Amino acid sequence: MTDTTLAADNPFARPSHLPYELPDFSAVRHEHLRPATLAGLAEQRAEWEAIATDPAEPDVANTLEALERSGSLLRRVGPVLSTLVSSCADDELRELEAELAPLQSAHWDALYLDRRIFDRLEALAGQDLDPETAWLLRTYRKDFVRAGVQLDDESQARLRELNSRLTTLETEFSQRVVKAMDAGAVHVTDATRLAGLDEGTVAGLAQAAADRGRDGHLITLQLPTQQALLAQLEDRTLREELLTASVQRGTGGDEASDTRATLLEIARLRAERARLLGYEHHAAYVAEDGTAGTTAAVNEMLGRLAPPAVANAAAEAEDLAEAHGAPVEPWDWSFLAEKVRQERFSLDDSVLRPYLELERVLRDGVFHAAHRLFGITLTERPELAGYADGVRVWEVSEEDGSPLGLFVGDYYAREGKRGGAWMHNLVDQSHLLGQRPVVVNNLNITRPAPGEPTLLTWDEVITAFHEFGHALHGLFSNVHHPSLSGANVPRDFVEYPSQVNEMWARDPEVLARYARHHQTGEPMPTELLDALLASAQYGEGFATTEYLGAALLDQAWHQVTPEEVPTDREEVEAFSARALERAGASVRLVPPRYRSTYFNHTFGGGYDAGYYSYIWSEVLDADTVRWFETDAPTDDDGRPGRAAGQRFREVLLSRGHSADPLSFYRELRGRDSDIQPLLERRGLTAG
Template sequence: MKITKIFMSIGVASALTMQFSACQQAQRENPLLQESTIAFGAPDFSKIQTSDYLPAFETAIQQTRDNIQKIVESEDSATFENTILAYEESGRLLDHVSRIFFALTEAEKTPEIGDIEKKVQPMLTELENEISFNKPLFERIRQVYDKQHDTLTGEDQKLLEEIYKDFVRNGALLPDDKMERMKAINLRISDLQQQWGDQLQEATNNAVVWVDKKEDLAGLGEAGIAQCQKDAESRGGKAPYAIVIVNTTQQAILANLDNRDLRKRVFEASIHRADGTGQSNTFPIASEIAKLRAEQAEIMGYPNYAAYSLEKTMAKTPENVYAFLKNLISQYSPKADAETKAIEDFARQTEGADFQLQPYDRFYYSAKMKKQLLNVSDDEVKPYFNVDSVLINGVFYAANRVYGLTFKERTDIPLYHPDMKAFEVIDKDGKTKALFYCDYFRRPTKRGGAWMDGFAKQSRQWNQLPIIFNVCNNAKAPEGQPSLLTWDEVTTMFHEFGHALHGILSDCQYNRLSGTSVARDFVEMPSQFNESFASIPEIFDHYARHCETGEPMPADLKERMLKSINFQTAYALGENLAATCLDLAWHMLPSKDIPTAEKAAEFETQALRQIGLFNPQIPPRYSTSYFNHVFGGGYAAGYYSYLWTEVLAVNIADVFAKRGALDPATGQDMRDKILSRGNTGDLMQMFTDFTGMAQPDASSLLKARGL
């Protein structure tokens, strides 16, 4: 999942109704500064123009400054109401504008939106610096913390704790000289991450592999070839066909390409998209970001950025993370070696005894091996995974069975792109619970990957229902043809909707604490758990229907397909472990030891060798030069959380399996004890309250992966 690139540190929230200052009243014609007339207070994209964003940011930033100044200048003694709640309220308009704008920078980033982003990001970072290092403001917050912390209860106490600790972690207690250095670092990192996002998106788009001859695409089938033709047309038509590079190292299309030279071109286009081999080189940005983060940690008194970052997580320390990872690596490595040998031996049956398996061959021969051993292939099952059926009859159906939710499409809600859809979410008591958008198809203006976020978070304080969206990068079929998914894309839809449920089912008083506002190594748990519903027979049978006939997947094919889910899964675990260890390697170093851009590739290789994960056959899911989670997003020293939370998810799935996989009472228990609670309590205690387990049981992870 991607953390929203908005001004989260001031703890702001959108609301159905907003009170505007006189300054805002003068700009009522700007729809971003008016109360929306759309249901739920949803963004009115039929009225919002690109030119509205910059003036809206200017107004919202000034309003935030004015609100902070009022808190600071108050002559009344600091209290929870006049300081903490006032601070929570101070940036509501800015949050409203930011959530709408940054949704577009991720999913519909036109050149005009990109130009505005370059102007807005420094403005937001400057404001964040002003607030984080505002000594009179922090003094009032500290007074409330010292006087009222022990007398407050529940969410009031938690809100105070989060705000106070955030200020401390951001450097509010630093001496003046170090404060100034932290401000400069914050501004520079903001600028670098802006450059990273622009450069990586451009590099990935430029990494398209152009194909002149249809026969070179042998193995794809007519639907796959038609998709390559459509992708070529949408990207300028430099050749009749184009293979688009997705965000990860490996490319799913390699499983079907018979042409080995083309497989090599595709793989190398992926791994070299941004390492300087071609038009782009992001290593200088990654190196400088890592160095600045390390310096931040040192200023705050920590040995490295990982130690600083992990303090707020369930894992707590890098040592705990490494202990977790090393246990997995020791069990995984022999299985990975055996898997590689089996694939190479299989390939040699047809290619000869001297054939040397390369990373761009792995998916191809693994798919053929799966076809021979299990008699199943992607081409055989994809007609049963129509994106619309997966959504309505799978994702939504599971949410209905387990949580009692129903979904009504709202064609009256304005959208930012015609490929989107909007649904009203209705709870089992008949009351409206949320608004949910989905945007599932790739396009050049959308960054790679899949994510969840929201135009508004749930908040009882402001009577705000959640307005949540999911974004994916599935291929959209040519006009008149159904858009079909791979199994991995099916589970991705379930995954991202697990995040959406965390936002939709939130029932918290304060915006800052609601929904997915939890530690990284907890936030991926609801999403990973929700993937389990994709293969539950009753759910699977409901959505896995032929795109033309509507018939369910035949029983024999279904059995073969479900058996194939855990076929040769060492690769998936290995690429994740390698990426996780790369992330930690960059963020475990002191600033003086951060490698330069010229040494970055060598450092990556050494880091993987040192921990026993250097394996050309199983490269990292993301290499440094395109590791957007870490250098462009909020997962620095936190990519391990996908594996960490998978353990939590497997433990929770075991509870559901024991009680009944689709048992509504268990679903309600999950709502009450985890999904509705946001960050209002201790996260480990939430896990314990639901599972009855004092600690997560990591032993079930490899079993769940078929290893």
């Protein structure tokens, strides 16, 4: 398709009539997506050609702003397509995603390898521009160079081939990971094996089986290696079966979800592309574009954290073995740790869950904390349709009642939804385009049986606060240019605001509001609240080690030359094992948070060579929590509130990527970050 025409009855043919341009999901059908995407690609290519051939002298309006305004149709259809693919994919959508992936790769190559547009950008250098526009110009020029615009024709041709193939492979990997989660679900026909689970969870597992046309109960897999139910299942054989199903994903037991050949080709082609662009390896290419700057900085931090984390994990293993009176196996760890946690802190997820009901966690926890800090109010808009059953929409208003944006919550797992939790935008904030933000939070909570409450684990509560931190980053964006909006920041900075927001889940005042029994409304007993806060550091050896295992695997696959990538898929496990061994992070009892074969963050794209960013961002996060605790302005009750929130919003959350993000941090703290608060939080300091 080469023209830009689109049928008038296609819902993407014009901007949405709904508030804040929320996509009209009730009108969207699968058959609308392909023609709208193809028309959008063609339309934007024509707009880029007009910029490249404009006879007028380059200026901000006809070059920079023209680039920012281009692609209005793609801005409407692209987020909808990606939302449906990630949240409720079926075979038809997966086929469409696979078809469009190489076309989209070629599309962006058409821009970033266009020397004519690059020359226009270069002509703007040195002009007197306002700070945000100057930063936008710097960003475009850097991105064009990193994309290969200065390569010769032959090298550019090979680069286009690599980009197209990699996009196809990353899509394939992600789809195989979802298939592996479905294929690896553990079917339980004898309900007595579910001893240890509460009635609501058992009912949810029965519903999961029924939803897939099966009898009995179905334990669906979550994306990480550790599965939440491992902490509760008393049947040791079932625990082993569940963890084994988790760690064996993608290793060839099911051909349709075997990811090994795919990940090897991805690693090899990324290494070739990095060499073509003049970098030692793909990790060096990625680090340069982050706040880390170099792989040496990344390696130094991971290397500093690994020894104490592994030592702490080993001490925890000895502690569990002593408490258990027998050697511990990987499938025992969560179960025994939960028992020890219960004994020492009088904590038990089965005791906590009745006090952690989703609706109250959101209303009196997540939303209340945001209101206390920032004055915003969320009002549900049930007349605005989501894209799947259970998706909810809230309007977000400022303290004075003025409109801010929309928040969309998609909290339940469903067939065809990728695992994990994430935030994304349906509409980016931009003064240039006159658009307010529409942001989405995604979790994967097991849907309860009809009429039953949604009771959360403590980890799920933390995740809800975390993802809303991302949402605030998008909602508070106050920039002119859409490409600099909200969470469009370096990947090793993007997790920082979300991790800071986790602190409010543990805040005594906030916790006391939302931690109430779902039936009686009684607050969580004081001894439970105290125990929950006292246990914050328990298990950090395990948590840090499993995270570092994944981060080190990510670096290992991307700090290699093309020749160093294995060629036989049977070598994937050996390569992974050697990488962890070299880093001193090979702990049999603590498998990496993601093993290579289902590491969607890195091989599905988005966090390739960047999974280190969670802990990198946590350095900033822990130091900022220290600011809130010790240096932030306080309200009349002596606690950080509106004044502190306004400062954090103005200096950091509102500014997107309109300048160097670390400059925002220095403005907040008055200095560079200090790693000490992180070491103390994770118990990685002596004494």
